[in-house]
Amino acid sequence: MPGVPTKRVTAADVARSLGLSRATVGFVLNDTPGQTIPAATRDRVLAEAKRLGYRANSAAQALASGKSRIILLVLPDWPLDYSMRTHLDEASLALDEAGYSLVTTTPHPGGQARPLWETLRPDVVMGMAPFTREQLAEIRGSGVQQIIPPVAAGEEGAVGDLGFADGPRLQVNHLLERGRRQLAFAASPDPRIADLVAQRRELARKTLSKQTDSGFVAEATISEMNALDQLREWIDQGVDGVVAYNDDIAALLLGAALRSDIAVPEQLAIVGHDDTPLARLLVPALSTVRVDNAGLGRFLAELALSAATGSAPPHAGPETDAHLVVRETT
Numbered sequence: 006m007p008g009v010p011t012k013r014v015t016a017a018d019v020a021r022s023l024g025l026s027r028a029t030v031g032f033v034l035n036d037t038p039g040q041t042i043p044a045a046t047r048d049r050v051l052a053e054a055k056r057l058g059y060r061a062n063s064a065a066q067a068l069a070s071g072k073s074r075i076i077l078l079v080l081p082d083w084p085l086d087y088s089m090r091t092h093l094d095e096a097s098l099a100l101d102e103a104g105y106s107l108v109t110t111t112p113h114p115g116g117q118a119r120p121l122w123e124t125l126r127p128d129v130v131m132g133m134a135p136f137t138r139e140q141l142a143e144i145r146g147s148g149v150q151q152i153i154p155p156v157a158a159g160e161e162g163a164v165g166d167l168g169f170a171d172g173p174r175l176q177v178n179h180l181l182e183r184g185r186r187q188l189a190f191a192a193s194p195d196p197r198i199a200d201l202v203a204q205r206r207e208l209a210r211k212t213l214s215k216q217t218d219s220g221f222v223a224e225a226t227i228s229e230m231n232a233l234d235q236l237r238e239w240i241d242q243g244v245d246g247v248v249a250y251n252d253d254i255a256a257l258l259l260g261a262a263l264r265s266d267i268a269v270p271e272q273l274a275i276v277g278h279d280d281t282p283l284a285r286l287l288v289p290a291l292s293t294v295r296v297d298n299a300g301l302g303r304f305l306a307e308l309a310l311s312a313a314t315g316s317a318p319p320h321a322g323p324e325t326d327a328h329l330v331v332r333e334t335t
Contacts, residue, residue, distance in 0.1 A: 014059045023053050034059070076100055076309045077127035080111045081134045082197045086251075087281045088298050095302030096309075103310055112140075123147045128313040131305070134200075151312040172294035172327040173209035176248045176276045179292070181216055183335055185246030185274050188213060189223040189239050191258055193250045202250050205278070209248050227254050232261040236273075240265075245273060246335075252277035252284045255291055259334060274335040289333030296327050 020030040025046070032040040033050040078096070083089065097107040105128075110121045122130050122144050129151040130144050136154070144152055180188055190209060192202045210220055222244055225235050236258055239247075249255035255277030262269050269275060269289060277284055280295035300323070307319035 014054075014057045016059070019050060019054050019057060019059055022057065023049060025050070073126050073128055074105045074313075075125050075127040076105050076107050076306075076313065077121055077125060077130045078107060078109045078305075079130065079132045079136070079140075080109050081200075082111055082113065083133075083201070084195060084197060086253075086279075088279045088296065091298040092302045092305070095299040096306045097302075099303045099306035100309065103306070105310065105313065107306075120144075120147070122149055129153065129309045131309055153308060153312060170204075170208070170327070172278050172296065173205045173248065174212045175294050175327060175329045176278065177209050177212040178216070179276055179329055179331070179335060180246035180248065180274055181213075183246070183270070183274055186217065187222045187243045188246045188248060189225070189244045190221050191225065191227045191247050191249040191254045193254055194226045194228045205250055221248075227257050229257060232257040233264060236261040236267070237265060240267060240273065247273065247275045249275060249277045251279050252281045252291060252293055255293070255334070256283055256287060259287060259289075259291065270333070270335050276335055280330050284330075284332070287334075292332045292335040293330050294327050295330045297323070297325075301325060 016030050016034050017027055019034070020027045023030070029042065029046065030050050031037070033042055033047050034054060078093075093107070093109065100107045108121065108125060108127070112120065120143065121127075126147075127149060130149050131153040132140075136144070136152070141152065141156070177188065190206050192206060206224070214220055223239055223242055225231075225239075227235060227249075247255070247258055249258060255275050258275055259269060261267075262273055262275070267273050275291070277291050277293035280293045284291035284293045304319060304321065304325055310316070311318045
């Protein structure tokens with residue numbers, strides 16, 4: 006009847022339908038190790054379970070095994086841009102293929118929701134950014150044994166950045182190799198990523214200082230409202246190269262340059278970051294930094310699986326490196 010909930014098919018229902026013992030059916034459905042169930046019997050059980058619409062009780066399995074097969078990824082309050090979506094999609098797919106579910110959560114200051122590491126009891130909690138000491142204490146207090154990274158940023162034993170964080174160094178060195186010496190840094194106005202912007206700016210500044218014993222001629226936050234005026238001001242200051250926080254910011258400056266009849270790259274070279282589809286579609290096409298976000302997602306999944314299963318951690322290969330993509334704006 007409409008509105009009447011359907012009774013859940015249990016292992017006992019499968020056993021009753023086949024005339025087998027509940028124990029035999031349970032061994033098959035739970036893939037219990039050490040049991041010598043004939044292949045023909047196993048096939049019969051699996052076929053009947055499928056016909057009846059049997060679904061494993063994940064809560065009961067998790068209780069019995071101590072494993073939820075859930076990986077909880079804690080995200081900072083960053084915009085879900087192209088790079089992040091690609092990263093998460095690939096990580097989710099790789100984990101799904103291994104029989105695990107990826108769940109994401111973004112804690113907010115002052116939020117009243119109960120943390121998901123308490124309600125889901127995940128096998129692994131991972132952070133896209135280092136946890137605070139308080140967060141680590143809360144996660145460990147909830148009973149989670151596997152946390153990545155396991156220590157707060159700046160503490161002894163903290164893992165350093167992988168190669169994908171090296172993009173600003175590549176941006177600066179490329180502009181210098183192109184003969185540009187009066188460089189500016191173009192930041193994003195999004196307050197949610199202020200820390201990430203600051204990290205990239207600082208790495209770019211250190212690289213420039215090491216190579217030239219000087220810093221940026223100018224720095225500014227770029228938006229649709231000020232891109233045109235800010236670029237004209239930079240040109241008046243003699244700026245001949247721009248390190249942009251990402252491709253979106255670089256695109257704003259490129260559009261402003263074209264509207265102002267500023268020749269790119271002859272008068273002004275611009276290099277972005279992330280190699281989004283936009284970078285390839287712009288005219289002139291945007292030089293940028295490519296990060297293998299799909300490969301990085303797979304690496305993230307492998308790292309989580311190694312923690313969940315106790316296997317050896319993955320080796321950080323080429324997928325964790327940043328690469329310069331030279332196009333027409335430099």
